[in-house]
Amino acid sequence: MARSWSTDSDGPAGFDVREFARTARGSMRDHLDLSSLAEGPLPTEVHDALAVLAVLEAATMPHLRNVLVTHTHKDARVTAFLVTWAFEKYWIADALRAIVDAGTGPSGAPAASAAARAGTAGKAGDRGSSGTASGGRGPVRRALAGLTQGWDVVGAHLALGLVDDLVLRAAYTRVLACSSDAAVHASIERILAVKERHSRFFDEEVRRRLSASGRAARLARRELRRTTWPLGSGAITVAERSAFTQFTFGVAHGRALEDLRGDLAALPGIDVRTVASVLRGLAG
């Protein structure tokens, strides 16, 4: 008997989660040619941005904790996606650490890669607080809220994933603009290719769920406003976050913030106030 994998009681879904899980991409180390970085270290701002990206990409477990204590854990299609998403992000973070390590000059700061290795809110006192990691709401508060939020919270959680992808994509784009190294370009393009399926799933699900339910859109607006961007900010210091958002969205660097504004505004049910709140958090 044929097995159906793309059904969902909330409506038709196109993204084939089973195919995504089956073809998940693991370690990229064998495909990274970083030899050119030995000849010239990365520019400091690119190096630091990549080190922060490595930490952010690895910080999947705190996010999973936040979403799995609600109805989201009951949606088997979504959890199948998230399990594979976390796996792919683990290896994206690993690739970024490899680039950072290769691109650290002789006098460079290995602390950056050590921070990246930690991958989650670390033990060091100057890391972001666990409050930042949970958006000020621990598992008890989230689980209690989830009791009344029901299925609509799934759409809100997927909206977090989508917006985080948009924010990180802007950072990668900025890295590409700031680095002329062919190895960096090839590596980032490879990473973006892996992330393309994440973005596609989030985008499709968010549009479907937020269009279908006003309550899902309301919960999404609230979650987006209450979140410290990007996701995983609890694993980096306040100074690192500030430098990262300035690197990515600083007004002198182009239209990244305006492009993000356009992407957010185009999402169903996301109002001007919510868009402004997210952008305010990123503009510093």
Add this chain to the structure above:
Amino acid sequence: MGFDIDRYTATSVSVHWDDLDLEDFRRHPLPPDSLRTLRYMADVEYHTVCYTRDLLTTPSHREADVSAFMTMWNREEFWHGEALAAVLAMHDVTVDYDVLKANRLKLGWKDRLDPIKQSVMGSLVGADFVAVHMSWGAANEWSAITAYQRMAELEEHPVLAELLRRIAKQEARHVAFYTSQARERLAASSKARKITRFALSRFWAPVGSSINTAADVRHVMTHLMSGPDGRRAARKVDDSISGMPGLGGLTIVQDALDELGIPA
């Protein structure tokens, strides 16, 4: 020697069965009782992401090694579910996302309150609560390996035996992680030893008890763990658990079988 997390992540793969002749199940199908047990096992494997949720409510998720392990563990267990579902599909038993979602919906209030209970306990007990989760995980993974080995012995189906052997091999690495974590944490803290001993002896139940009916649990335990051979296997799991610091003399698996009325 500690668990080598880098080696584990570098070699973590989804279990494969493309080379196995699943069509053999059409010619030599498993009996209904065995399919019921296999279905139970698939549910448990797919449900791992929900167990993860409970572990994530403890401070352990901030530790890099734990985070890395959980990422790979979740995916491996998901694929164990997929592998078992592929065998069930050869018997026209469908396990898809809708079925899994329906099963999770049936769990009701207990499931919704579990993360709250776990989080509150974690806050009250502190870091030592992680030792409970790690010891619990070790007990569950030992049980899983034993269940797969027993199933392979009882069915004498070469294709099933090979698939279960591959799954059990991955479970053995999960055991290595959990025992390594548990031993270290139990050895370091008398509070951790006391709380873990109390939690396991009072609350541990066979894997899958929280997501399946009592009738299903009794069926699977009778199928796999009854009789002298089943009891011998249960004793072996108990010996492993009681070999950890502070857990000497625990017989939680045999106690659970007695409580369920599984014939020895």
